[in-house]
Amino acid sequence: MRLPKITSLYGRIFAIFWFTMFLVLMAVLSLPHLDPRKARDIPADHYKRLVDITHSIEKKYGREESLAKVLFKLEGGKRSPKDPRPRFFVTDTEGNILTTQDRKNYRYRALQNFITSVEVPGQPQQKLYGHYMVAGPLPVTLAKQDLLLYIGVKWNEPPPFLLRMFDKPFQLLFAVMLVSTPLLLWLAWALSQPARKLERAAKRVARGEFVVDPTLEKGTSEFRQAGTSFNQMVEAVNQMISGQQRLLSDISHELRSPLTRLRMANALATRKQGESPELTRIDTEAQRLEQMIGELLELSRMQVDSHLTREPQPLTSLWEAILSDAQFEAEQMGKALTYSSLPERTITGNPKLLMSALDNIVRNAIYYGKDEINVEISSAENQVLIAVDDNGQGVPEEELESIFRPFYRVSTARDRHSGGTGLGLAITENAIRQHSGTIEAKQSSLGGLRIEIHLPLHADE
Template structure:
């Protein structure tokens, strides 16, 4: 038999609350049934023994008074005390010291066909049992000393603090299940959002499972991811088409320039046209590279280390600096574990290092500093630097610092944009500040794996 399932989170919380409350109430109502201090039926074996004894007593040709006296003589033999009352509830013969106990019990149990028992302190009282004789009848109550302590779960009922703890223990499994039912789809949604933040635009069918509220949210989330994929694919197609359309006339322009040089010879005007055509082609290539970096790069992420990513690149940059009459030094590079796209990270640091070499007067330093859970990289030069008001803008595409607008300085304004995109895709941060020598210092902060 399959139990009905509640798909709504609201319904699950409501049902869990009432089910927990029902279990606690049933427990509180059921436990007193095992409490000897409450009125209970006499155990069947004890009841049968007493009934047999009463039948044998009834068959004796004795008066009621003699039968009562006989029972009292034998009560020590059976380790109990017997007390007798008439039909009106008045004591016959010697009264018992605990007269209030007998009065209370007699008011609760008065039918000899269904005798009861109840614990009063250390005395277990049971009865009534009918004693018959030719000259009348009486009710007999038996009292014996109770040595056993009450069960542990009954002792808990007498202590509210312990009762509260037991109630909490009983409700904990249900509440843990409720917490799991609520947080599991929330965790799946969180993990899916983290993937999107890393550029992993993939739909997850698991998001559409669980309570109906999360099913609807997961369906909307997957729809959003699908829409983002369509938008990015459209953007890629547009850039690809633009690139194709731009490169075709650009190629014709360079061919025309080459023909003009062949016919008319070299000239400043033709050289300038060729230079601008080359710069335009480089700009188109870098723009397409930036576009490709912003999508689908997550599929090439792998577990690697810092030395494997940057060591060879730094050696090449050191050689390039020497060729330009400058010096590049790096410090502290170790094989820290990284979960990364190696080509992207290598390109990111390479762009910053080459930019520093280009504008440095004499030296460039690259420092690696491993901190808890993150790696900090400082690339500093002793060049002219960047005005403080423009340091946040140098990572924008096509942005060129006012002091370096002259086309003779070269560049397309996309190198640092590519670096910023690569760092951001690795959940890192890149900032610019003034170096100790007055130049520019670019700081990249990346998460370490584990």
């Protein structure tokens, strides 16, 4: 018959617990049958040997006249404790010990305890006292008297394994741990595997990879339920983002059509009536609106598709050309841009987003800086630090955390009259976050704004 497979986490834990308890219980129940310290029947071969010894003693001393002499000969006088020969003890039929030696000897104390602990009087049994085994009683006739004979022998055999375990609690604990450790290791492995799968799936979602993972729905019932819920969440997020993308695409299409007609009508009016400040303002605002729609679509596509293209790229191939071009453009505007040499390191990510992020910040610094821009790129351990400083008017302290919000406008020179749409830094912040990085705005030592970016060099590892 095939046992049912335990698929519940709690079921596995309880199964291991009860299996361990079952082993301990079996050991406890089997101990009385293995423990020689309890009075028990003499094995058949040993019993036959004891009977032969009894007959031999009875034949030798049965007709003696003096019992005291017989006892002295049987006891053998003073003997070494290490003497391996058996020792003989005699009692009357009432259980009173007959001896010519000191009754306070530990062997006689053991004998007295054995006589009182035998459950069935007269039935030969044996019991272990330390390393001394006592067996009896065997009926014997000595000096024409009916007596009982007990035999004691040195027990040199090691005690049974379970007996040693119960005698020493630490050994018992070690044995239980030894038995349960493989089961616990297997349980830990069974728990860690689905947990690690769930962790990897969560990291993929954190990187913007909203992919359903069927392997999450395997394992114990608790992890299967968690994996199913996780996949349902991923599907719901995918549907929500897809709906948002479709909505933005539909809005852009609906806005661009009348916007295109507006610009065509404005061009026709200009051709017909000539240039005028009003028509020029209409054309400028129409262009700004078209730019804003384009940047909104770019931000939306970035949030949805940034995980599709990820590859390792050296920092030099990503940003050296951007910094060189920016330095040339700054010189054309009468400004000085300096940048440090790029570290010989590699980063894994979307090249287009990483290039766009640095390009947006550097061009922003060129635009708002008075005449000095400094770009510092360095690496430490598994991170790359990018710091862009300018000596422009800067941003008020209380607004530094808000400039990365879409459409946020600073109340200084960085306003709508500068020609921006308020989406550049939001797009940059989103690109950095897609690569598990951080971006922060601070007051620059040059007097303007300082943008710091931290990116992991191996985001996918």
